Amino acid sequence: MTPSLRALFLLALAAAFGAACRTREDTRPADRLILRYQPLGPDPAPFRALVAGFERETGVEVEVQALPSGADLAHQLLVTSLGAGGEDMDVFVLDVVWVAELARAGWLADLSDAFPPERVRDEFLAGPAAAVIQGDRTFAVPWYVDVGLLYYRTDLVPEPPRTFAALATAIRRAQAAAPGIAGYLWQGRQYEGLSCNFFEALWGYGGAALDGERLRLDTPAARVALGWLRELVADGLSPRSVVTATEEDARRAFQEGRAVFMRNWPYAWPLLQDPASPVRGKVGVAPLPGETGPAAGALGGWQLGISSRAPPARRAAAARLVAHLTSAAANAVLAIHYGRNPARRAAYEDPRVRAEAPFIAGLLPFVDRARPRPVTPYYMLAADALQGELSAAVSGLRSPAEALGRAQAQADAIAGVAR
Amino acid sequence: MSARSERRLGAALVVPAGAVLAIVALGPLLATAWLSLRHRVPVLGEDRFLGLGNYRALAADARFWGALANTAYFTALSVALELLLAVPLALALHHVGRGRGALRAAVLVPWILPTVVAAKLWALLLQPDLGLLARLWPGGAAAVLARPTLALHAAILVDVWKTTPFAALLLLAGLQSIPEDLARAARVDGASALRVFRSITLPLLRPAILLALLFRSLDAFRVFDVVFVLTEGGPGHTTEPLSLYAYKTLLRAGSFGLGAAISLVTFLCVVAIGLAWLSALGERRRPEASP
Numbered sequence: 155m156t157p158s159l160r161a162l163f164l165l166a167l168a169a170a171f172g173a174a175c176r177t178r179e180d181t182r183p184a185d186r187l188i189l190r191y192q193p194l195g196p197d198p199a200p201f202r203a204l205v206a207g208f209e210r211e212t213g214v215e216v217e218v219q220a221l222p223s224g225a226d227l228a229h230q231l232l233v234t235s236l237g238a239g240g241e242d243m244d245v246f247v248l249d250v251v252w253v254a255e256l257a258r259a260g261w262l263a264d265l266s267d268a269f270p271p272e273r274v275r276d277e278f279l280a281g282p283a284a285a286v287i288q289g290d291r292t293f294a295v296p297w298y299v300d301v302g303l304l305y306y307r308t309d310l311v312p313e314p315p316r317t318f319a320a321l322a323t324a325i326r327r328a329q330a331a332a333p334g335i336a337g338y339l340w341q342g343r344q345y346e347g348l349s350c351n352f353f354e355a356l357w358g359y360g361g362a363a364l365d366g367e368r369l370r371l372d373t374p375a376a377r378v379a380l381g382w383l384r385e386l387v388a389d390g391l392s393p394r395s396v397v398t399a400t401e402e403d404a405r406r407a408f409q410e411g412r413a414v415f416m417r418n419w420p421y422a423w424p425l426l427q428d429p430a431s432p433v434r435g436k437v438g439v440a441p442l443p444g445e446t447g448p449a450a451g452a453l454g455g456w457q458l459g460i461s462s463r464a465p466p467a468r469r470a471a472a473a474r475l476v477a478h479l480t481s482a483a484a485n486a487v488l489a490i491h492y493g494r495n496p497a498r499r500a501a502y503e504d505p506r507v508r509a510e511a512p513f514i515a516g517l518l519p520f521v522d523r524a525r526p527r528p529v530t531p532y533y534m535l536a537a538d539a540l541q542g543e544l545s546a547a548v549s550g551l552r553s554p555a556e557a558l559g560r561a562q563a564q565a566d567a568i569a570g571v572a573r
Numbered sequence: 574m575s576a577r578s579e580r581r582l583g584a585a586l587v588v589p590a591g592a593v594l595a596i597v598a599l600g601p602l603l604a605t606a607w608l609s610l611r612h613r614v615p616v617l618g619e620d621r622f623l624g625l626g627n628y629r630a631l632a633a634d635a636r637f638w639g640a641l642a643n644t645a646y647f648t649a650l651s652v653a654l655e656l657l658l659a660v661p662l663a664l665a666l667h668h669v670g671r672g673r674g675a676l677r678a679a680v681l682v683p684w685i686l687p688t689v690v691a692a693k694l695w696a697l698l699l700q701p702d703l704g705l706l707a708r709l710w711p712g713g714a715a716a717v718l719a720r721p722t723l724a725l726h727a728a729i730l731v732d733v734w735k736t737t738p739f740a741a742l743l744l745l746a747g748l749q750s751i752p753e754d755l756a757r758a759a760r761v762d763g764a765s766a767l768r769v770f771r772s773i774t775l776p777l778l779r780p781a782i783l784l785a786l787l788f789r790s791l792d793a794f795r796v797f798d799v800v801f802v803l804t805e806g807g808p809g810h811t812t813e814p815l816s817l818y819a820y821k822t823l824l825r826a827g828s829f830g831l832g833a834a835i836s837l838v839t840f841l842c843v844v845a846i847g848l849a850w851l852s853a854l855g856e857r858r859r860p861e862a863s864p
Contacts (some may be wrong), residue, residue, distance in 0.1 A: 230824045237615045259616045344807025394716040395701030397808050407702040535616070538825045542636070546809025551721055557809075560635075568826070 182241075184467035185214045187475055190246040192221050192228060192456070200491035208478040214471050225249050225346065229534065236261040240463045244472045247456045248294050250285040250526050251533050256459070257293040258531035263460040265292045268473040281453040281524040282497050288529075293459060295480045296497030298488050300454030301517065301524040302354050304440045305408060305416040305426070307433065310335075314440030318358065318382060321415065321443045325391050328414040336413040338386060339404040342397040344545035346537060350452035351417060352544050353527050355379035358444035364528040368569060369536055372555075372562035380547050380554035387548060397549045409433055417442060419454060423513050424493060441520060453524035455497065489514045495521055532569045539564035602840070608833035616827045627834035636810055636818065637835065643725060644814040644842075648793040651732045655740045655789055656782065662737065663744035664770075677745075684738040692802035695731045699803075718804055721811040728799050728812055735799075736792070740785045747781020748774070780854065787850035794843050815839040 182188075194201055205216050221228040229252060235242060240261060248256065256262050269292045275283045282296035306314050310328040315321040325337035341347035356363060359382075361375025370376075386392040393413075396404070401418055405425065408416040411432045416422070426437050441448035458479060460472045478484065482504065485496035490510045495517055501507055502518040527533065540561050547557035612623040631637045662680065669676055683691060698705045699717050706717065718724050751774060759769050797816040800806060806813030806821070816839060823832030 226825060233616060233827065234824075255616055259618060344805055344809065393701070394719050397719045398701065398804070403700070403702070410702070412702060531617070535614070535826050535828070538821050542806070542810045542813075545807045546811075549719060549721060549808035551809040551811065568828075 182468070184465070184471055185212075186217065187214060187244045187468065187472055188217045188219060188242060189475065190219045190221050190232075190243045192223050192247060194488065194492040194494065197491070200487055204479065204484055204487055208475055211478070212471070212474060214475070216475060219243070221247065232256070236461065236463070240461045243461055244464045244468055245458055245460055245475055247297065248459045250282065250453055250455060250457065251529075251537070253286050253294050253457060253459070254288055254529050255531045255534045257288045257291075261462055262293040263462040263464070263469050263472075265295065265460065265473060265476070266290075268477060269295055277499065278497050279499060279521055279524070281521070281526050282455060282457065285453070285526045285529055286457050294457035295459075295476050297456045297458050297480055298485070298494035299497050299521050299524065300419045300421075300495065301521045302350060302417055302442055302451030302454075303420060303517075303520060304442045305418055305422065306438050306440060307411075307414050307436055308438045309436045310414050314438060315443050316441075316447050317443050318445060322389075322391055325414055335411075336393045336407065337391040338396075338415040338417070339399065339408055339413045340383075340386075340392065340396055340417040341399055341401055341404060342383070342387070342392075342545070342548045343400050343403075344541050345400065346541065347400055348544050348548070349527065349537060349540055350454070352380060352383065353525075354417070354442050354449060354452050355382055357525060358442065358449035360445065364530060367530045367532065369528055369530060369532060369540075369562075369565045371540065371565060372558045376558050377554045380544065380558060383548050384550065384554060388550065397545070420495060420514070420517060421493065439520075441523070450523045450525040451520060453521075453526045455495070457497075532565065535568045536561075536565040539568070605833045605837055605840075608830055609837050611830045613829040614827055615829065623830060627831045628838075630831065631834055631838065636813070639810055640813050640815045640818040640835075641838075641842075643812060644794055644796070644816075644839075647725065647729055647732070647796055647814060648790055648846075650726075651729045651736075651793050652786060652789045654729070654733045655737045656785060658733065658737045659740035659744050659785065660778075660782075662741040663748055664774075666741065666745050667748045680738045680741065682738075683735045684742075686735070688735065688798040689802055691735050692731055692799045695727070695734075696803050699727060719808060721808055724804050724808065725812045728796075728803055731799050731803065732793065732796065736789060740789055743785040743788065744778065744781050747778045747784075750781075751777045783850060783854045787847065787854070790846050790850065791843055794846060795839065815842075 189205070202218075205218060208214070209216055221231060228247075229249065232246060232248075232252075233256075236256065236259070248262075253262070271287045271290055271292050274287060274292050274295070278296045279299060282299055286292055286294040286296060304314060307328070310332060311324050315324045321338065329335055329337065340351050342351070353363065356376055356379040359375045359379045361373060361379060363370055363373075363376065387394055387397060399407075401422070404413075404416050404418055405422045407413055408418075408422075409426055409431050423437075423439070425431065427434050442451050443449065458476045460469055460476065464472060480497070482496075482498050482501050485498045485501035486504045486507050488494040489496050489501065489504075489507045493511070493514065495514055496502060496504075496507070499518070499522075502515050504515075508515040543552075543557040543561035543564075546552045547554045551557075552560075609627055610622065610624060611620065612626065613620045666673070666677055666680065686694075696718075701707055701716065701719070716723070717727050755773050755777075756769050759773055764772070795816050796814050797820065800812050800814055800817055801820075804812045806817050810818075815835060819832050819835035819839060822828050822835060826832075
């Protein structure tokens, strides 16, 4: 074959292959599902076994595809794909704050037949149940959850503080005993983690941020809560660097033994207890402090939803896959092999979980109280404006009142134009 | 072949390239312009004509003016510093004797690194607890990215570090096109090295400098990756350039119309800057052409 002939042949082959891919995508049968999720950990084997169990049981083939691990990027990808017809996925993961938005857009299949709302409320934790039930319909099924926790150094603090005032006192006392140590590490970078920290402070002051579907940001409780976060930095209770910190920045510094307290998610626990960790055996967890007593931690975590664009037969198969992956047994697999907190209450009583993942089993009181960020279709649209204003306030650019006023105006503009 | 048929053949040969340009450049541009006149939020199922409403909203938007100011400041300062550093660097590279090739390759390393990698590297160096800067300057360095006044300068520093070699390379090409005889003749006439640089090298280097300014300012005005990696626009939007604002509006806040309007404003700014430099280039060329 001459070179040009060979090139032509290759081109034809590529074209044929492309055409084959297209037809397969368009007329994908009901027994071939595409699942998109964020990889759970370094070892894919336990999750693969879970999926393989479903394939054996039902004869349905599941193609597993990865989503980006950054929540913002995954959201962007889902919205773009679903907005364009969403034919390349049947089952996908959803962050707690996406369900309301995507359900309103009409992109999530109604799962109320397979998962009636009463049953979801009964079997799953209250926080994720509230996030997946819109009106009286179920639009997603909780998969695993996350919750904001207070980590503290047991060698520096006799018992964890229950109030904001006690936290400040404990920091001053620990800093007097160990000069140079930082006080309270949290997440103050301009991103969604800051919003979680803000809502936790807000709930700690007894506030709420939702009035029907409207985000209420400019309230007295919100001003006090944001003022508290700012004072932490201004008064030196938190190092100035928290206003650029993400979870990993906080975790690394805390693990190096540079701080007394840290707000973080449960994932930090096994890392802090690593044999090489300088603070191994010197760390405790407690609920986050509030004004008068412990406050709720922000609920994070992931749900499984089904594309409303999939044909009915495939939706039915997809619902069976969701049921399989969110079963109590699957919850236990995720807890034991990937350190993910079960969304089902019963899984915390599972003897295997209690034996092999005692830290997770012990988190039941925390996840039971976890609260979702405001459940409204407008949350994700306003999140960017909110993050910017919160960041401006904690870094001292604007007063909390002014920042919240601006955030409120932007959130109203987004929701108001839409109504 | 007659002149007319030759012209016709020329036109026919240009058509494919013109068509490709129209499809990949003009088409998206017009689509963006059209989109910027609409209110479109796909997640809410909103899509209607708005006229100039998005531009009116931008005119009243403090965040937009902040982003424009950040972008202009970033462009002006980073390009000025890069050029100031690039001239001596280019001269050094031009005059160095031994190991010229190796030196040139070494100088280009920052420019070869993908921007995201370079920015991540600097983010680690500036990391407040464990970064190198924090070790060298405890206390002070902890807050470089946390201080609104310093954070944008950190981004400028990274950009200067990364693209000075590129500017130097452009200038080096200019230097090599200057005939050696001129400098030699001047030296024979007793001109000092400084005098040779000021009266011969610099004026003849001017087209190359303008070209470097053109390339660098167009590039700097569209800055995205450095800031995205270092600060994501924080604290409080103080480091947010126009392109990051457009990205967040489009893809995070999901408002396609407003995002398109920001993109188009960015585009118009870039066109204006480009035209300004190009006309400066042209003015220099004309007198040189007529002896």
